[in-house]
Amino acid sequence: MDKTPVRIELKDVSFKYPEGTGALSGIDMKISGGEFTGILGANGSGKTTMLKVIDGIMKNYLGSVLLDGQEIRRLSPRMIYGRMGLVFQNPDDQLFAASVYEDVAFGPRNMGFEEAEVHERVVNALRAVGMEECAKRGINNLSYGQKKRAAMAGLLAMGHEILLMDEPTAGLDPMGEYRMMELLTRLNRENGVTIVMATNSVELVPIFLHRLYILSRGRLKRQGTPEEVFTTPEEMESVKLRLPQIAELIWRLKNEDGAPFKKVPLTVGEARRLMLEFLKDGKEKGPGDGLLA
Ligand SMILES: Nc1ncnc2c1ncn2[C@@H]1O[C@H](COP(=O)(O)OP(=O)(O)OP(=O)(O)O)[C@@H](O)[C@H]1O
Numbered sequence: 192m193d194k195t196p197v198r199i200e201l202k203d204v205s206f207k208y209p210e211g212t213g214a215l216s217g218i219d220m221k222i223s224g225g226e227f228t229g230i231l232g233a234n235g236s237g238k239t240t241m242l243k244v245i246d247g248i249m250k251n252y253l254g255s256v257l258l259d260g261q262e263i264r265r266l267s268p269r270m271i272y273g274r275m276g277l278v279f280q281n282p283d284d285q286l287f288a289a290s291v292y293e294d295v296a297f298g299p300r301n302m303g304f305e306e307a308e309v310h311e312r313v314v315n316a317l318r319a320v321g322m323e324e325c326a327k328r329g330i331n332n333l334s335y336g337q338k339k340r341a342a343m344a345g346l347l348a349m350g351h352e353i354l355l356m357d358e359p360t361a362g363l364d365p366m367g368e369y370r371m372m373e374l375l376t377r378l379n380r381e382n383g384v385t386i387v388m389a390t391n392s393v394e395l396v397p398i399f400l401h402r403l404y405i406l407s408r409g410r411l412k413r414q415g416t417p418e419e420v421f422t423t424p425e426e427m428e429s430v431k432l433r434l435p436q437i438a439e440l441i442w443r444l445k446n447e448d449g450a451p452f453k454k455v456p457l458t459v460g461e462a463r464r465l466m467l468e469f470l471k472d473g474k475e476k477g478p479g480d481g482l483l484a
């Protein structure tokens with residue numbers, strides 16, 4: 192029996208923008224405490240809208256959105272922001288102070304912490320995102336990736352139990368993407384932070400996430416583990432996504448060239464293990480018998 196409490200629940204949620212764009216339709220979703228959930232979807236599929244509805248920013252939805260069992264539109268901002276924070280897709284929408292330090296300090300100061308505690312929180316948050324050397328820099332002359340990490344530090348300094356992340360890796364370089372995902376994984380595993388992350392990065396998702404939803408044109412199409420959600424190249428194309436490249440290669444070898452792979456791996460690490468098994472089998476059977484002989 193699962194005893195982890197449900198922290199966020201969406202029941203038959205639909206949302207329309209004022210001029211009529213239907214952005215979400217009939218969404219049902221439950222997120223338990225301590226989960227690291229991904230919302231995977233193409234551009235315009237409704238990811239940002241969904242996170243803003245969950246965070247209580249957009250209140251005129253149909254259906255119901257519950258935070259710890261309470262309807263979000265009935266909670267005061269303080270009750271929401273003490274527990275849950277949203278890191279915007281575009282850091283320019285989040286950052287507003289003159290310097291990195293001041294921006295990151297704003298949240299904890301607003302929460303009423305003493306200045307010594309504020310300082311410690313700012314330093315720790317900047318260290319967590321690898322920005323400690325940029326504390327005195329002006330926001331306006333940071334690179335996009337640095338802004339993204341500064342915005343993340345601002346939320347970390349407040350120490351939320353639930354983080355909503357809108358495309359946290361978009362616009363970061365390959366190492367930056369990994370560092371961001373590792374940071375989120377650490378927050379989730381070591382600090383028990385519940386994370387909901389919107390993304391379209393099909394390569395990163397199977398390495399880091401255990402539970403996924405696919406959103407397409409405002410509807411949830413699939414949910415489950417990456418293995419359950421990533422199916423065939425054709426199905427992924429129908430939701431304007433694709434398989435990770437390594438998975439696509441092995442899927443084609445298996446299904447179009449008849450290579451006897453038992454499963455389609457989603458990560459390079461898994462594919463490597465599978466290939467090594469093949470090489471070993473091939474050797475045992477002798478030249479000519481094995482697949483890769
Ligand atoms: N402020 C707005 N006013 C009207 N329509 C909007 C607004 N913001 C988004 N939309 C529309 O709602 C739909 C969902 O947009 P949303 O930004 O939630 O998608 P997304 O999955 O976050 O896309 P992306 O990957 O490009 O960030 C799209 O059709 C979009 O054009």
Ligand SMILES: [Mg+2]
Nearest residue numbers: 238239240280
């Ligand atoms: Mg978006």
